[in-house]
Amino acid sequence: MLVPVWKRQVRVGEKTKPFPQIHTPENRLAEAVGLAKAIDLDVIDATIVPLSEPRPSTLLGSGKVDEVGQRVSELDIGLVVIDHIVTPVQQRNLEKAWNTKVVDRTGLILEIFGARARTREGVLQVELAHLTYQKGRLVRAWTHLERQRGGGGFLGGPGEAQIELDRRMLQDRIDAIKRDLKDVAKTRSLHRKGRRKVPYPIVAIVGYTNAGKSTLFNKITGAGVVAMDQVFATLDPTMREVKLPSARRIILSDTVGFISDLPTMLVAAFRATLEEVVEADLILHVRDIAHEETEAQASDVEKVLGDLGIDTLPVDNHILEVWNKIDLLSHERRGELQHESRRNARPPVLVSAATGEGMAPLLDSLDAQLSTADEVLDLIVPGSQGALLNWLHENCEVLAREARKDGSIELRVRVPSEKKASIIGQLRKAGLKV
Numbered sequence: 001m002l003v004p005v006w007k008r009q010v011r012v013g014e015k016t017k018p019f020p021q022i023h024t025p026e027n028r029l030a031e032a033v034g035l036a037k038a039i040d041l042d043v044i045d046a047t048i049v050p051l052s053e054p055r056p057s058t059l060l061g062s063g064k065v066d067e068v069g070q071r072v073s074e075l076d077i078g079l080v081v082i083d084h085i086v087t088p089v090q091q092r093n094l095e096k097a098w099n100t101k102v103v104d105r106t107g108l109i110l111e112i113f114g115a116r117a118r119t120r121e122g123v124l125q126v127e128l129a130h131l132t133y134q135k136g137r138l139v140r141a142w143t144h145l146e147r148q149r150g151g152g153g154f155l156g157g158p159g160e161a162q163i164e165l166d167r168r169m170l171q172d173r174i175d176a177i178k179r180d181l182k183d184v185a186k187t188r189s190l191h192r193k194g195r196r197k198v199p200y201p202i203v204a205i206v207g208y209t210n211a212g213k214s215t216l217f218n219k220i221t222g223a224g225v226v227a228m229d230q231v232f233a234t235l236d237p238t239m240r241e242v243k244l245p246s247a248r249r250i251i252l253s254d255t256v257g258f259i260s261d262l263p264t265m266l267v268a269a270f271r272a273t274l275e276e277v278v279e280a281d282l283i284l285h286v287r288d289i290a291h292e293e294t295e296a297q298a299s300d301v302e303k304v305l306g307d308l309g310i311d312t313l314p315v316d317n318h319i320l321e322v323w324n325k326i327d328l329l330s331h332e333r334r335g336e337l338q339h340e341s342r343r344n345a346r347p348p349v350l351v352s353a354a355t356g357e358g359m360a361p362l363l364d365s366l367d368a369q370l371s372t373a374d375e376v377l378d379l380i381v382p383g384s385q386g387a388l389l390n391w392l393h394e395n396c397e398v399l400a401r402e403a404r405k406d407g408s409i410e411l412r413v414r415v416p417s418e419k420k421a422s423i424i425g426q427l428r429k430a431g432l433k434v
């Protein structure tokens with residue numbers, strides 16, 4: 001098989017990069033262990049390997065290769081995971097040196113995505129990314145075949161012929177998946193157009209993996225989306241209609257979590273899904289504010305958003321930060337964060353999706369962000385039109401209500417911008433002056 005068959009024993013290797021990084025090696029190692037455990041691998045050893053300069057042939061220096069190889073042999077390790085990009089040549093040489101399977105960060109994340117995908121779209125996206133990853137590693141599968149020039153005018157021997165055959169088969173499958181995903185993208189586009197006709201604003205939840213996005217989604221919507229203390233628990237986007245305190249209805253979308261050094265091929269493969277984020281009227285950036293690397297994680301998320309063409313600058317953008325997991329903070333730390341949030345041009349909302357704390361301020365903030373183009377109307381509704389009064393309470397935010405002596409009701413309502421035309425049409429149809 002081109003994809004290594006992983007045993008239940010795994011070694012997670014971590015190394016420092018030869019360029020500045022915002023994540024500490026210790027936290028990167030912990031994250032790599034979490035990635036391995038996300039697909040039920042048994043991590044029996046984990047270590048940080050300092051690296052000043054990558055070796056083209058083996059990534060690591062010869063001494064470190066021997067040291068790791070000895071450890072692999074002693075512990076009877078079935079798989080070594082290196083939390084870094086490993087070239088096909090490096091992978092082949094390390095597997096020979098250690099006599100075990102080797103997988104890099106990209107391969108590990110692809111395996112997790114493959115295990116998590118449930119919908120047809122998700123499965124196609126993961127398969128596309130996996131095949132793209134495999135395509136450059138075909139040479140590893142055919143090293144047993146001779147490569148000498150053969151007869152009949154062919155430039156390569158049977159090994160080269162087999163590689164080219166497999167490469168063509170992979171490319172054919174890649175092309176077929178891309179065609180299928182274009183159909184999926186068209187379907188999503190039609191669904192978006194349908195929602196625009198309703199029309200409800202779309203609010204997309206994004207954030208670093210395991211930041212609590214699905215837990216927050218469930219708390220707001222009452223949905224039963226899988227919410228686990230695990231990386232990439234959500235792959236396939238889920239959408240629910242939510243009614244805000246102002247009576248405004250929105251479509252809330254839960255999306256795949258981001259991660260540092262997210263493989264480019266995955267960003268490309270999931271572009272159809274991430275278009276829900278690009279098209280969103282408002283983006284909720286959920287941060288695990290209790291994590292010691294919350295700032296680094298936020299930078300990783302903003303980088304992916306930037307790659308999608310979304311402006312992450314604080315001026316006039318449509319991103320609202322949600323600082324989650326405040327239940328894990330001390331009272332003093334909470335106070336510090338609240339003071340810090342007040343100094344922001346667009347103050348974040350502090351919440352605990354697990355306990356429900358801060359949900360009311362969050363919904364109010366959603367209302368405030370989406371109401372900038374709303375219109376306030378003063379109406380006088382005859383007392384006989386009870387059905388219209390109920391309809392206004394359902395579809396608008398009633399700011400003031402007062403009964404008049406003649407039995408009519410004087411109302412001041414906030415009309416959502418996306419419903420303005422339909423609501424004003426309904427009022428005029430009922431004979432009210434607008």
